[in-house]
Each structure stands twice: as C-alpha cells, then as structure tokens.
Amino acid sequence: MSRQQIKQSLAENISNNFDAFGFSRRDFLKFCTAIAATMGLPFSMSKLVAKTIEDPTRPPVIWLHFQECTGCTETLLRATHPKVETLVLDLISLDYSETLSVAAGHQVEQALHDSMEKNKGKYIMVVEGSIPIKDDGIYCKIAGKTAIESVQEVGANCAAAIAIGSCSSWGGVQSTFSNPTGATPLHKILTDKPIVNIPGCPPSPYNFLSTVLYYLTLGKLPELDDKGRPKFGYGRLIHEHCERRPHFDAGRFAEQFGDEGHREGYCLYKLGCKGPETYANCPSILFGDVGSNSWPVGTGHPCFGCVEEGVGFTKHVHEQSEVKTFTPGSIYPDIHFEKEGGITAAGATVTAAAVAAGAKLVSDTAKKIGEKSQDSSTKA
Amino acid sequence: MAKRITVDPITRIEGHLRIDCDIENGKVKNAWSSGQMFRGIEEILVGRDPRDAWIFTQRFCGVCTTVHAIASVRTVENALNLEVPVNAQFIRNLIVAAHGIHDHIVHFYHLSALDWVDVVSALSADPNAASKLAQSLSPWPNNGVQEFKAVQDKLKKFVSSGQLGIFANGYWGHPAMKLPPEVNLIAAAHYLEAFEFQRKANKIVSILGSKTPHIQNLAVGGVSNPINPDNQAALNMERLYYVKTLIDELEDFVRNVYLVDLAAVGALYAHWLPYGSGVTNYLSVPEFPTDSKGTKFMTPGGYIKNGDVGTFKAINSFQDKYFMNGVKESSKHAWYEGEKALHPYEGETKPYYTDFKEDDKYSWVKAPTFYDEPAQVGPLSNVLAMFAAGHKPTQKYATLALEKISAIAGTKVGIDALHSTLGRHAARCVRTNVLVDVLRENYDMLISNIASGDVATFNAPTFPKGEQTGFGFHEAPRGVLSHWIVIKDGKIKNYQGVVPSTWNAGPRNQNDKLGPYEASLVGNPIADPEKPLEVLRTIHSFDPCLACAIHVHDNKRQDTIRVKTLSRFN
Numbered sequence: 023m024s025r026q027q028i029k030q031s032l033a034e035n036i037s038n039n040f041d042a043f044g045f046s047r048r049d050f051l052k053f054c055t056a057i058a059a060t061m062g063l064p065f066s067m068s069k070l071v072a073k074t075i076e077d078p079t080r081p082p083v084i085w086l087h088f089q090e091c092t093g094c095t096e097t098l099l100r101a102t103h104p105k106v107e108t109l110v111l112d113l114i115s116l117d118y119s120e121t122l123s124v125a126a127g128h129q130v131e132q133a134l135h136d137s138m139e140k141n142k143g144k145y146i147m148v149v150e151g152s153i154p155i156k157d158d159g160i161y162c163k164i165a166g167k168t169a170i171e172s173v174q175e176v177g178a179n180c181a182a183a184i185a186i187g188s189c190s191s192w193g194g195v196q197s198t199f200s201n202p203t204g205a206t207p208l209h210k211i212l213t214d215k216p217i218v219n220i221p222g223c224p225p226s227p228y229n230f231l232s233t234v235l236y237y238l239t240l241g242k243l244p245e246l247d248d249k250g251r252p253k254f255g256y257g258r259l260i261h262e263h264c265e266r267r268p269h270f271d272a273g274r275f276a277e278q279f280g281d282e283g284h285r286e287g288y289c290l291y292k293l294g295c296k297g298p299e300t301y302a303n304c305p306s307i308l309f310g311d312v313g314s315n316s317w318p319v320g321t322g323h324p325c326f327g328c329v330e331e332g333v334g335f336t337k338h339v340h341e342q343s344e345v346k347t348f349t350p351g352s353i354y355p356d357i358h359f360e361k362e363g364g365i366t367a368a369g370a371t372v373t374a375a376a377v378a379a380g381a382k383l384v385s386d387t388a389k390k391i392g393e394k395s396q397d398s399s400t401k402a
Numbered sequence: 403m404a405k406r407i408t409v410d411p412i413t414r415i416e417g418h419l420r421i422d423c424d425i426e427n428g429k430v431k432n433a434w435s436s437g438q439m440f441r442g443i444e445e446i447l448v449g450r451d452p453r454d455a456w457i458f459t460q461r462f463c464g465v466c467t468t469v470h471a472i473a474s475v476r477t478v479e480n481a482l483n484l485e486v487p488v489n490a491q492f493i494r495n496l497i498v499a500a501h502g503i504h505d506h507i508v509h510f511y512h513l514s515a516l517d518w519v520d521v522v523s524a525l526s527a528d529p530n531a532a533s534k535l536a537q538s539l540s541p542w543p544n545n546g547v548q549e550f551k552a553v554q555d556k557l558k559k560f561v562s563s564g565q566l567g568i569f570a571n572g573y574w575g576h577p578a579m580k581l582p583p584e585v586n587l588i589a590a591a592h593y594l595e596a597f598e599f600q601r602k603a604n605k606i607v608s609i610l611g612s613k614t615p616h617i618q619n620l621a622v623g624g625v626s627n628p629i630n631p632d633n634q635a636a637l638n639m640e641r642l643y644y645v646k647t648l649i650d651e652l653e654d655f656v657r658n659v660y661l662v663d664l665a666a667v668g669a670l671y672a673h674w675l676p677y678g679s680g681v682t683n684y685l686s687v688p689e690f691p692t693d694s695k696g697t698k699f700m701t702p703g704g705y706i707k708n709g710d711v712g713t714f715k716a717i718n719s720f721q722d723k724y725f726m727n728g729v730k731e732s733s734k735h736a737w738y739e740g741e742k743a744l745h746p747y748e749g750e751t752k753p754y755y756t757d758f759k760e761d762d763k764y765s766w767v768k769a770p771t772f773y774d775e776p777a778q779v780g781p782l783s784n785v786l787a788m789f790a791a792g793h794k795p796t797q798k799y800a801t802l803a804l805e806k807i808s809a810i811a812g813t814k815v816g817i818d819a820l821h822s823t824l825g826r827h828a829a830r831c832v833r834t835n836v837l838v839d840v841l842r843e844n845y846d847m848l849i850s851n852i853a854s855g856d857v858a859t860f861n862a863p864t865f866p867k868g869e870q871t872g873f874g875f876h877e878a879p880r881g882v883l884s885h886w887i888v889i890k891d892g893k894i895k896n897y898q899g900v901v902p903s904t905w906n907a908g909p910r911n912q913n914d915k916l917g918p919y920e921a922s923l924v925g926n927p928i929a930d931p932e933k934p935l936e937v938l939r940t941i942h943s944f945d946p947c948l949a950c951a952i953h954v955h956d957n958k959r960q961d962t963i964r965v966k967t968l969s970r971f972n
C-alpha cells in the first residue's frame with residue numbers, strides 16, 4: 023500500500039467512526055469550521071483543520087506537573103470543543119501525564135523516556151506549575167529528580183513548550199510575596215526554546231486547546247504579545263470587552279454585594295474589579311460552555327486579575343484597579359452614513375455643536391489614545 | 403528477606419506522591435507514604451486581608467477546587483461570628499454537591515477504574531454478549547450493541563495506531579486483572595461516557611460559581627451571586643432552570659451507570675474485599691448547612707472508633723468544641739522541625755529537609771491525629787457516620803449497593819465489607835447517590851425561598867480591633883477538611899489547613915503509628931513486584947490529592963530553611 027493509500031484508508035476509517043458515533047462527515051466539517059473560527063482563521067482554513075485532525079500521526083506531547091494544583095489539567099475536563107477524550111485519543115499522543123497516565127513508577131518513567139527518545143526534537147512539552155529554585159529545588163521532586171532537572175532534561179529536546187497557567191507562565195500564587203520556595207516560571211529556566219505562555223488560574227481551556235490546534239494546523243505558533251501570550255486570548259483588556267462596560271462609562275456602579283446596583287448588573291469597578299488592568303478574553307469566551315453570565319464578573323464578583331503578574335494574588339481583591347485604557351466622554355458618537363444630498367441640516371447643527379463643545383475633550387481623548395497606542399505597540 | 407519497591411511517581415492522582423513498600427511472601431509487609439512537593443501558601447497569607455484568604459487557599463488544589471474556598475470563608479465567618487443568608491448556604495451547597503459528584507465520577511472512571519479494568523482485554527469482547535449483560539443489569543439506554551461495537555472499534559483503531567499515549571505501559575494482561583472481556587468493554591464504554599456526565603456536573607458549578615476549577619462567586623459573609631428574577635445580569639429563572647435540567651440528567655447516570663458498574667466491579671473482585679482496611683478510626687463532619695448559623699445540616703458526620711459504628715459520636719455545629727479540641731498535627735516524621743503534636747492554632751512549621759529517611763523524616767506531609775489517634779477520612783468515613791446516625795438516604799443507597807453486589811457475586815456481602823480498598827469505592831458511590839438527593843433538595847429550598855421574597859445573599863463582615871480565632875470545616879470529596887485562622891487587627895496572623903489527604907497520606911505519627919495509606923497497604927497481595935498494580939489499587943481507593951496535603955505556615959517568618967542532606971538522585 024502506498025502512503026497515499028494508507029492515508030486514504032485511515033481517513034475512511036475515521037469517517038466510519040464518526041458515523042458510528044452518530045456524527046456525519048458534515049458534522050465533522052462543521053466542528054472544524056468552529057475550531058477555525060475560534061482561532062480567528064478564515065473559513066477556507068477549516069479544510070486544513072480537518073486534514074490535520076485526520077492525519078494518522080498524532081503529535082507527541084509530554085506534560086509535566088510541578089508546583090501546581092492540577093487545576094489546568096482539570097480545566098480541560100470541562101472543555102467541549104474539543105473534548106478531553108478527543109484531544110487525548112484523536113488529536114495528540116499524550117505520552118506522559120501524572121494525572122492521566124495509566125502506568126505509574128518505573129513503567130511511566132519508561133514511557134516518558136521512550137517518547138523522548140523516539141520523538142527527539144519533535145515533541146511538545148507542556149509545563150503545569152512553577153519551578154521552585156530555592157535550596158537547590160528540594161521543594162518539588164518527581165522520581166527522585168528536582169523540577170529543575172526535569173525541565174532541563176525534557177526541555178532539551180522539545181520542539182516547543184507551552185506554559186499552561188499562571189504558575190508556569192509567571193510563577194502564580196506561590197511566587198507572590200514572600201515566595202518561600204523561590205517559585206519560578208518556565209521561561210526563566212528554559213531559555214533556548216520557543217515558549218507560549220497561557221496564564222490564568224486556571225486559564226480558559228480554549229486558550230490552551232486553540233494554541234495546540236493552531237500549531238497542529240498551521241505548523242507554527244500563534245502570534246504572541248510581549249509576555250509570550252497568544253494574541254487571540256490575551257490581546258485585549260477584559261474592560262474593553264466587558265458586558266458591564268456601558269455601566270462604567272455611565273457611572274453606574276455596584277457598591278456592595280447584593281445591593282440594588284449589584285442586583286441590576288452594574289459595573290463592579292468600585293468592588294475592586296481588575297478588568298481594567300487585565301488582558302484576557304474571559305468576557306467573550308466565558309467558562310464551562312453554559313451560556314450567559316458564566317464568568318466571574320457575570321456572577322457579580324470582581325475580576326481579581328488571575329492572569330496578570332503583579333495583579334492576581336498581589337493586589338487586594340477589593341483594591342481599586344489601575345484603568346489602563348482611556349475613558350471616553352459620555353457623549354454620543356456621530357453616526358456617519360452616506361445619504362443622497364449630504365448630511366441633513368439638523369445633523370449638521372448637532373455635529374457643529376458637538377465639535378465646538380467637545381473640542382477640548384476630543385483633543386484630550388486623542389492624546390490618551392496616542393498614549394494607549396504607544397502602550398499597545400510596546401506590548402505587541 | 404523483604405524486597406523494597408518504590409513507586410514514584412504514583413500517577414492518576416493529584417500531586418506528587420512516592421510510595422515505598424517492603425514485600426515478603428507476595429504481600430506488603432511495611433509501607434511508607436511520602437509527599438514530594440511543598441509550596442508554602444499559608445506563609446504567603448500572613449499579613450493579608452482575611453476576605454482574600456479563600457482566593458489563595460482555593461489554589462491549594464484544582465482537583466479539590468471549591469473545597470478550600472468554602473472552608474476558608476466558613477473559617478473567617480466563624481472567627482467573626484458572622485451568619486450567612488440561607489440563599490448563600492443553598493447556593494454554596496449546590497456547588498459543593500455538584501462538584502462532589504463530578505469529582506467522584508472522575509475518580510471512579512478516569513483515575514482508578516483502570517486498576518481493575520483491562521482495556522486491551524475489551525478488544526476481544528463480544529459486543530452482543532456485553533450488551534445483553536449490561537441490559538440485564540441496568541435500564542441505561544446507551545448499553546446497546548451498536549454503542550459497544552463503536553467503542554470497541556475506536557479502541558482498536560487507537561491501539562493499532564501504535565501511539566498508546568496515556569495507555570502506554572499500562573497493566574494490561576496483569577495477573578491481578580480478573581474481569582471477563584465483556585465487562586471490560588462495558589467499563590471502557592462507560593469510561594468514555596463518564597467524561598460527558600462529569601462535564602454536566604461541572605456545568606452546575608460554572609453556572610453558579612462563574613467558572614471551574616476555582617469558583618469565583620464567594621465572599622466572607624455569603625456569595626456574590628445577585629438574585630433578581632427580573633434582571634438579565636443576575637441569577638434568574640433561566641439560569642436556575644438550567645441547573646435543574648442538569649440535576650435530572652446527572653441522576654440518571656449516577657443511579658443507572660455508576661452504581662451498577664461499582665456493583666459489578668465489587669462483585670467480580672469479591673476476593674479483594676478482605677484487603678486494605680488499615681486505620682479504622684473514621685472521622686467525618688456534618689455538611690450542607692440549611693440555617694444561617696450552621697447548626698442544622700442535611701448530612702451528619704462524627705467520629706467512629708476502631709471500626710465500631712456503635713461508638714459513633716456526632717459533630718453537631720460549625721462551633722463544635724469536640725471537633726475543635728481534638729485535632730493536632732505531628733511533624734516527627736515530616737520534613738519540619740520538632741516532634742510534638744500541636745493544635746493548628748499553635749501549629750508551627752519550619753522546613754527541615756533530610757531526604758528520605760524511613761526511620762526518621764521522610765515526607766512533606768504532616769501526620770494529623772484526632773485525640774492523639776490517626777484517623778481515616780473520606781467517603782467511607784462519611785458513609786459509616788451517616789449510616790450510624792440513621793440518615794435515611796444513606797441507608798437506602800448503601801443497602802441498594804450491597805444488594806446489587808451480593809446479587810452479582812452470588813453471595814451475601816454486608817456492610818462490614820466496606821472496611822476495605824473496594825469498600826472505599828463503594829462508599830464513594832453511595833455518597834454520590836446521596837449528593838444527587840442533596841442537589842435536588844437544595845434546588846427546591848432555594849427556589850421556594852426566592853419565591854417567598856427573600857433575595858439576600860450577603861452579610862457584610864466587619865473586623866474588630868484585637869485578636870480573633872476561628873475554624874471552619876467541610877466534608878470534602880476526599881474527607882474532612884478544616885481551616886484555622888488567627889486574625890489580628892483585621893489582618894491574618896496565622897493560617898493553617900488540615901486537609902483530607904494529610905489525614906490519609908500522613909507518615910507515621912508522634913507515637914510511630916502508621917498513617918492510613920501505609921496501614922492499608924500492609925497485607926496487600928503483590929503478584930509481581932516489578933508491576934505493583936495492587937499498590938495502586940489501594941492507594942487510589944483513597945483518591946489521593948497531594949497538593950492539598952502539603953502546605954505550611956510559619957508564624958515566625960523564618961527565612962532560613964535548614965537542609966541536612968541533599969542527594970540529587972535517590
């Protein structure tokens with residue numbers, strides 16, 4: 023059988039399996055389109071996604087746990103597209119995971135070494151948890167090795183690494199003052215490999231899954247910001263996409279849990295919401311695939327900035343945040359639309375008045391926007 | 403001459419655990435349990451705002467997510483004598499019960515089933531026979547020939563890919579594997595299906611808790627969920643009915659799949675019922691408060707000595723002195739200074755690492771005691787206590803499970819069989835069935851309270867000058883959890899967590915008595931010391947969670963950590 027024929031027969035096999043599970047080929051392609059859309063890819067890419075998913079060789083992944091709580095692995099159990107069983111059985115070959123590997127002790131260590139040997143330079147290393155470096159790293163040992171040694175050994179021959187969660191991305195909860203164990207992020211230990219940081223405590227599973235699918239599909243890592251985070255997940259402030267933003271702009275705030283403003287769904291800024299200084303897609307992607315309001319602000323709790331170093335686990339939950347974006351004046355913007363005969367007299371009057379009255383405001387705002395775009399460009 | 407085996411890492415658990423056993427004549431003669439990771443979160447809490455503590459402590463663990471958040475807010479409320487609106491209790495209870503159901507399902511199917519189920523053997527099963535068997539045991543609609551055939555094809559394809567991933571080097575064909583291929587196929591199918599149902603349980607947690615793992619709807623004094631049936635940004639009828647729908651779906655799976663699979667595994671491994679009892683002092687606490695003070699509970703808890711349910715002594719409220727005065731922790735065999743067992747309010751933890759010294763210090767986990775004795779915690783302790791207290795739903799589901807096991811095994815299996823490795827699995831399943839009832843009742847209570855016009859969810863805390871102490875407990879999926887706090891002038895002065903896996907995974911205590919993991923391993927059969935599957939069976943039956951177990955607080959802020967010896971490879 024030629025390679026082409028093998029591929030053909032495997033592809034058919036997969037299609038047949040979809041049938042057996044009650045999925046049609048059409049459902050499958052719809053799924054691929056959804057994945058492509060999640061990653062901000064054009065529709066035409068969905069066929070490439072399908073091809074990648076059907077490719078018989080599943081890329082090897084080695085998943086290491088250090089100073090962590092397994093919350094990042096747990097978050098994958100909640101994902102629906104793809105589901106964890108699809109990820110592990112169909113998309114990747116998870117060759118080592120302390121949480122999911124059936125084998126233990128010597129048997130699982132053997133599986134780790136077999137995969138590293140066989141897939142030298144080709145596997146993806148995922149790291150969950152920070153690495154304690156104080157006192158020669160004694161605060162975390164697996165199979166007799168310190169976390170530092172494991173990272174160096176497994177990291178040496180990985181194609182790329184993904185730091186999942188705030189702990190691995192910037193140190194997380196145990197790295198905050200007084201950091202008793204010297205908890206350190208992956209990128210400070212492994213310095214010569216491409217690393218994608220997926221912070222969050224835990225992050226949305228889709229920020230991790232979409233990174234993996236991006237890599238599988240496009241053969242490269244997603245565009246990253248200056249902190250090594252994928253732009254599709256961390257490119258905007260929570261504040262810029264929050265459904266409660268209009269209340270902020272209008273000056274309507276909840277002052278205490280359960281008060282009238284809180285029960286009306288007003289802005290949580292005065293309760294200490296860190297949305298204005300936290301870059302994450304929580305308000306657009308939500309959590310748990312259960313529809314509206316399923317994220318912290320949606321259930322009435324201020325964001326505490328779990329994604330952001332220097333905010334999460336550092337600032338007090340009810341401490342006022344630093345608003346990193348400009349605040350527009352509370353005037354209605356003009357609506358520009360082409361109309362035969364030009365703008366109406368009434369419209370012209372309003373526009374002229376707005377220009378006169380708002381001149382200073384506009385110039386101030388423009389200045390702030392200028393500062394902001396400078397800020398963005400350094401971020402990018 | 404005993405042969406020493408070291409299993410490191412123990413997989414399919416949370417955290418980093420190493421188990422050492424001496425094997426003689428095919429049985430475990432002696433055992434040591436060693437936690438291998440330390441983070442120091444309690445130390446980080448010192449000086450912070452007590453209202454923030456739950457955000458930090460929840461990160462003790464992402465598997466036992468929610469539980470350390472719940473225990474922490476209860477602890478601060480206890481220190482302040484702050485009552486909580488009943489709506490907040492009901493919302494917390496719904497989250498706790500739903501999370502517990504998810505956790506128990508994942509533990510049984512995804513973390514421990516493969517100690518008993520041989521997936522490779524499922525490849526040679528006859529799907530027709532499997533379907534016939536499954537349908538004779540349960541009305542579950544997905545036990546058809548087509549379903550089992552599809553799963554078998556999926557497994558075949560996976561195995562023939564040559565990339566075994568998480569299944570690589572598993573214990574396939576191990577002499578201790580005894581299930582017929584058809585039962586293995588049924589279990590493999592339900593392994594996959596269970597993923598779907600644990601997601602449903604998590605959806606309840608997400609709807610009410612905003613996200614999971616690590617909910618973010620709590621507050622010292624209540625919950626952050628605004629209740630307003632006339633608002634789109636609050637807990638309203640649409641959100642609530644979504645919860646109700648999920649409860650219905652979960653109930654089907656728990657009653658018709660989980661309970662039946664548990665009974666089948668229990669019955670077909672009946673020869674394992676004599677193994678794994680270990681420490682038979684059982685500690686649990688009451689859970690699911692229905693009043694604002696925490697004096698009325700839906701499920702009872704208490705202490706049972708030496709496996710005798712007649713000795714049951716109830717723990718009655720969030721202020722219970724019998725519980726408060728009984729808890730101590732010993733560092734004699736843990737990598738901290740000192741030998742004396744100390745009460746958590748006085749707890750001190752100065753790291754003192756010596757590497758693995760089996761006669762001296764060998765773990766980051768301390769050894770907790772209840773009135774100076776080791777105690778086992780977890781669903782088994784909880785179920786025995788509820789049974790002893792005459793809790794009707796527990797008696798109903800325990801009887802049902804034992805009857806099913808007896809029917810399949812063809813021999814009478816009584817409640818005494820629960821003092822075992824398999825008994826811990828059975829108790830977890832009984833508890834899951836009880837939790838479904840708890841979910842439903844809390845839902846009804848929440849709805850009728852809202853209908854009566856009560857929408858309160860929060861009482862604001864105030865922190866007086868001076869010093870306050872408080873504790874909070876919680877019957878978590880892995881057993882008794884307690885947090886202990888000393889607050890001074892509105893800031894945390896001391897914080898300590900005494901958690902389920904510390905009770906169970908702890909090393910020898912101040913009197914050199916074995917911890918529950920260690921004691922339960924002694925006497926276990928070991929067919930092949932090179933592949934110690936039986937060790938995994940017993941350890942997994944506790945549902946280990948090591949991130950939780952290891953934590954430290956040093957109230958004197960000692961910065962230098964003394965390291966006696968350090969070897970890079972042991």
